[in-house]
Amino acid sequence: MSTEILMQQAVGQIQSGQLAEGLASFQLILEQEPDNVPALSGSGVGESLRGNHEAAIRLFQQAHARAPSDTQILANLGHACMAAGRAEEASSAFAKAHQINDQDPETCYWLGYLAEQQGEEQRAEGYYRRTLLLNPAHRQAHLQLANVLFLQSNAPEALAILRAAEARFPDDRDITFVRGRLAAKAAPGWHLPMLADPVRNDAFEAAINATVRPGDVVLDIGTGSGLLAMMAARAGAAHVYACEADEVLAGLAREVVSLNGLQDRITVLAKHSSALVVGEDMPRRADVLITEIFDSAIVGEGALPTIRHAWGALLVDGARVVPEGATLQGALAACPHLQCFRSVGRVNGFDVSPMNALTQPFGHRDAQVYFQASETSRILSAPFPLHAFDFRSAPTLAFETECQVPILETGDADSVLIWFDLHLAPGVTYSTRHSKAQHHWRLAAQPLLGISACRAGETATVKTRFESYFDFTVAV
Ligand SMILES: C[S@@+](CC[C@H](N)C(=O)[O-])C[C@H]1O[C@@H](n2cnc3c(N)ncnc32)[C@H](O)[C@@H]1O
Structure with a gap:
């Protein structure tokens, strides 16, 4: 049988799962042509599929020695090394492939993945970003990029990436699950039930309407979604400074405020109130303090030191306060x-x-x-x-x-x-x-x-x- 026909037969056998037969066919070719690169590489694929990763590595290395610029062989070598737990050699194989062709999103993705496994989150982030630049539809790169950003304490961008991925892959429940899990770690889950408490919301709005006067500068400490700040703007405040210590929430509050067309009257400050500086974050002390930073025993979220600090540094004498x-x-x-x-x-x-x-x-x-x-x-x-x-x-x-x-x-x-x-x-x-x-x-x-x-x-x-x-x- 000619080498060409044997090759077709071997590839067909491997593809149809007849691994032993396929490997035997490749062996026949290699007996005649020991330097046949497709046969060495094909045998490597067969051994990989059989779980013989060390044998696969040897075959891919032989193929690579004979065809050093073949990036597919390098990628196969990288995967076989990963499967054998040889992370450094895997990285080196993918890095060589990347040097030859830096436009391949898969190579970038695996370099990112290996860097992430080695705890090098910043390097991983770079590779995942490049993967998405080359292939914006790379689903797994969205997930991994969000993960490494989260690990580097950049929860706002991690969540933004996952929200964009949810829009791109609307039926993908894994992405929604991961987004929810990171969100739960980033901000407490009681925000939604709190926002859905109509008695609380109506009581605050009644008090804000009774307290805020047209032209007031209002400070909302712990704005969360921005709800109370928006109520103050609706009640006639000239400007509301809404501070929120949690960066994820502050980002969402900005979105909410813009969605409601109030971005010119509400400034969201992503800071703890104790870090606010009058003259920098807000032009002058506030006429009104609004704050809802209370747990079920009032004091657990630091309300006392926060309000005390506000009186000392952020409010005019005689300021009005909700709640009193x-x-x-x-x-x-x-x-x-x-x-x-x-x-x-x-x-x-x-x-x-x-x-x-x-x-x-x-x-x-x-x-x-x-x-x-x-x-x-x-x-x-x-x-x-x-x-x-x-x-x-x-x-x-x-x-x-x-x-x-x-x-x-x-x-x-x-x-x-x-x-x-x-x-x-x-x-x-x-x-x-x-x-x-x-x-x-x-x-x-x-x-x-x-x-x-x-x-x-x-x-x-x-x-x-x-x-x-x-x-x-x-x-x-
Ligand atoms: C109970 S939630 C209320 C959110 C919003 N005020 C509302 O009523 O819908 C309190 C929020 O205040 C924030 N927070 C608590 N103390 C703060 C402080 N001193 N400075 C800035 N944010 C604070 C927390 O991160 C949390 O998001």
């Missing part, structure tokens, strides 16, 4: 659903107590832990005040109260349920006391360090201290 203040209240409660966070012992007859190494600190500096109340939570005491905040001047950063609290029901108090009333403007209050399904703030539950047995009719002395975390002491 808040009252935080609590009640002793039994929360059986939180018991499981305290400790484990025996489970199905096995001692799993070493897992207690994972218990969370219930009250510790920088480790504020609130849980949510559940329908099984049982309130045992009358409500008691934790603190009344007045934001119309600089709030103190720490507070302490002591209350005599009537016990209404007998039970083991293991938690304090916490809720707040936000005094947004005179006559406009938002309360989390009876939070409903559409409210995004939930009744918070802060486990007590110890458990106190309470009996109906008794009085408990509850001391509350807050200084970066809540510390409750209960004496019955």
Whole structure:
């Protein structure tokens, strides 16, 4: 049989999955013509398909020695080296192919992939960018470029790339999944339910309408989507400075503001408010502060130092503030659903107590832990005040109260349920006391360090201290 016919036969056999037969055909050719490059390379492909990566590498190397400028052989060698775990040799094969032809997107992609595997994200980024320049429809390069940008703390561009990829590949669920996963790491997931809380939004808008006057310079600290800043603009503010510490959110806020045609009246500043400089970020101090940076116990997102700093550096004397203040209240409660966070012992007859190494600190500096109340939570005491905040001047950063609290029901108090009333403007209050399904703030539950047995009719002395975390002491 002629070499030509043998070659056709071998290629056909490999393509149809008859690997042993194909390799035998290539072998016949090589016995007659040991330097036959297509036969060496074809044998390499066959060995690769059989999972014999080392044999494949040897064959591709022999082919490469005889045809040094054949980029396909170099690419095959690179893939075989990758499959054998020989990353450096793989990189060197792709790099040689790239030197010969720098217009091939696949070579660029694999050079990026190998650089990424070796932890060289910046180099990988360069190769992925070049891949997309050469082939904008390279799906995997979109994903990998987003990944290396994210690893280099450039979440805004990573997400922008994935959003563009979603538009290009609308049915590709993997891209949507990866975009969602990176978004969840970049910004907290409660933004959407928060924006969908109509009671919160309407209360803020009523207070903003009652507070902002035409011509005001307004500062919105923690603008998120830009919603409250847009409300202030609609209420007549001359200009709104909307600051947002999270870069991804700040980028989205800019998009939202432009989409609503308010880019000339709202400046989004991608900064933490403590880094704002009057004269640079905003021309003068603001007449009105609007801020919604409250967690379910008011203080957990740093509201106190932020508002205190604003009074010192960013607001005119006598500035108006939304909200004007808040009252935080609590009640002793039994929360059986939180018991499981305290400790484990025996489970199905096995001692799993070493897992207690994972218990969370219930009250510790920088480790504020609130849980949510559940329908099984049982309130045992009358409500008691934790603190009344007045934001119309600089709030103190720490507070302490002591209350005599009537016990209404007998039970083991293991938690304090916490809720707040936000005094947004005179006559406009938002309360989390009876939070409903559409409210995004939930009744918070802060486990007590110890458990106190309470009996109906008794009085408990509850001391509350807050200084970066809540510390409750209960004496019955
Ligand atoms: C609860 S969200 C509210 C978003 C928006 N104000 C709204 O009401 O729809 C609070 C946002 O404030 C931002 N933030 C908190 N403290 C900040 C500060 N001191 N400076 C800038 N941004 C801050 C957080 O990153 C978060 O996006």
